[in-house]
Amino acid sequence: MTLRHVEEQCFKVLMVCATFLILGSLFAVIGVILVKGAGALSLSMITQTSKGGYYLGKEGGVLNAIVGSLYLALGATAASLLLSLPIAFCLQREYMKKRTANMVRLLLDVLWGVPSIIYGVFGFTVMLFLGLRASLLGGIAALTLLELPIMIRAIDEVLQMVPRELKETSYTLGATRYETMFKVVTRQILPGIVSAVILAFGRGIGDAASILFTAGYTDHIPYSLLDPVASLPLAVFFQMGTPFPEVQERAYASALILLIIVLLLTVSSRLFSRRFSKFVIR
Numbered sequence: 001m002t003l004r005h006v007e008e009q010c011f012k013v014l015m016v017c018a019t020f021l022i023l024g025s026l027f028a029v030i031g032v033i034l035v036k037g038a039g040a041l042s043l044s045m046i047t048q049t050s051k052g053g054y055y056l057g058k059e060g061g062v063l064n065a066i067v068g069s070l071y072l073a074l075g076a077t078a079a080s081l082l083l084s085l086p087i088a089f090c091l092q093r094e095y096m097k098k099r100t101a102n103m104v105r106l107l108l109d110v111l112w113g114v115p116s117i118i119y120g121v122f123g124f125t126v127m128l129f130l131g132l133r134a135s136l137l138g139g140i141a142a143l144t145l146l147e148l149p150i151m152i153r154a155i156d157e158v159l160q161m162v163p164r165e166l167k168e169t170s171y172t173l174g175a176t177r178y179e180t181m182f183k184v185v186t187r188q189i190l191p192g193i194v195s196a197v198i199l200a201f202g203r204g205i206g207d208a209a210s211i212l213f214t215a216g217y218t219d220h221i222p223y224s225l226l227d228p229v230a231s232l233p234l235a236v237f238f239q240m241g242t243p244f245p246e247v248q249e250r251a252y253a254s255a256l257i258l259l260i261i262v263l264l265l266t267v268s269s270r271l272f273s274r275r276f277s278k279f280v281i282r
Contacts, residue, residue, distance in 0.1 A: 030259070032252075033252055033255050033256050033259060034256065036249060036252040037249070037252030037253040037254075037255060037256035038253075038256065039249065040246070040249035040250050040252065040253040041253040041256060041257070042253075044059070044060075044061050045060075045061040045062060045250065045253060046061060046062075046063060046066065046257065047061060047063060048060055048061035048063055049061060049062075049063045049064040049219055049220060049221065050062065050064055050065075050219040050230075051219070052219075054219075054247075055238065055239065055242050055244075055247055056242075056244065056247070057244045057246045057247050062230075062232065062235050062250075062254050062257070063221070064218065064219055064220055064221050064230045065230040065231055065232045065234070065235035065254065066232060066257060066261075067221050068136075068215075068221070068222065068229040068230040068231050068232075069205050069230075069231045069232040069233070069258070069261070070205075070261075071136055071140075071222065071229060072136065072139045072140055072143055072204065072205070072211060072215060072229060072231055073143065073201055073204040073205035074201075075136075075140040075143075076139075076140050076143030076144045076146070076147055076204045077147060077151075077197060077200055077201045077204060079140065079144045080144050080147040080148050080150075080151045080200055081151065081193075081197060083144075083148060084148060084151040084152045084155055084196070085155065085193075087152050088152050088155040088156045088159055089159070089181050091104060091105065091152075091156050091159075092159055092160075092181075094167075094177050094181070095177075105153065105156065108149040108152055108153050109149070109153065111148075111149040112149040112150055112153060115209070116146055116207050116209040116210040117209035117210065117212075119142050119145045119146045119209075119210045120142055120209050120210040120211065120212055120213050120214055121213065122142075122145070123138060123141055123142035123145065123210070123213070123214040124138075124213035124214055127214060132226075133216070133226075133228070134213065134214060134215055134216030134228050135214075135215065135216065135222075135225060135226045135227060135228055135229070136215065136222045136224070136225050136226070136227055136228070136229040137225040137226060138214035138215060139210075139211040139214050139215025139216075139229055139231075140225075141214065142210040142211055142214040142215070143204045143207065143210060143211065145210075146203065146204060146207060146210050147200040147201075147203060147204050150196075150199060150200045150203055151196050151197070151199070151200040154192070154195065154196035154199055154200070155189070155192065155193060155196050157192075158189045158192030158193070158195075158196070159185065159189060161192075162185055162188050162189060166184065166185070166188065167180055167184070167185065170184045194269050194272055195269070197269070198265065198266055198269045201265065202262055202266075205232070205233075205258070205261065205262065206233060206258065206262070207233060208231065208233035208234050208236075208237055211231055211233075211234070212234065215228065215229050215231060216228030216229065217229075217230050217231075217234055217238070218230055232254055232255075232257065232258045232261075233258070235251075235254045236251045236254045236255050236258070239251035239254060
């Protein structure tokens with residue numbers, strides 16, 4: 001056996017080991033949450049808000065955190081999508097020089113790696129300057145800043161995979177750059193847009209640091225954008241910080257609820273993505 005074949009076999013073994021390590025870690029996390037959280041999960045926990053003594057082990061639930069997390073993540077994801085699409089389109093060669101576009105992409109990659117607590121502190125500073133208190137609006141704004149670079153770069157990568165011949169064919173038929181981009185290319189990248197939305201949504205609904213100062217926390221469901229709002233990540237954090245074992249078990253149950261929400265939305269997005277795949281040119 002030659003040195004090249006030995007090297008190839010070694011890398012195959014390393015790839016298999018890395019795959020099993022990642023899958024094993026994933027199943028270990030899910031298993032721990034299921035084992036420790038399934039017993040504490042109940043209907044009242046999902047359908048009731050936190051009572052006065054909930055964090056002391058008394059009755060109540062995390063409905064306020066479930067609704068709050070959905071408000072925050074859906075609002076931020078919708079805002080990020082509205083901003084990301086035109087920005088990602090502008091990064092293409094039809095609208096921006098390659099050197100400038102690469103510089104913008106580099107800055108977006110840097111923003112992607114910025115810790116979420118930085119976005120929270122920045123948002124909190126802006127809110128103090130404007131005289132605003134912690135609220136649903138502040139949380140959505142902070143999460144939007146967090147999700148923007150993720151969604152822009154994800155959509156940008158999908159746009160770069162669109163065959164150039166498809167655009168040239170559209171131009172040949174008399175379509176403008178605007179019509180080509182928004183009527184032809186957008187259909188082509190619909191599955192990629194769905195994946196970008198889910199990627200950003202998953203980051204937003206699971207983040208706690210960016211909304212710790214900007215969204216606040218409350219035992220009630222918000223009725224306006226200026227009301228404080230609870231979230232499941234912070235509910236897990238506060239419950240794990242109590243000295244009561246039954247409340248700590250509820251923290252795992254809250255994490256299980258968060259996991260189920262993300263799983264359901266991911267499966268739904270994949271179904272929609274398959275439906276839109278008929279527009280994709282292979």
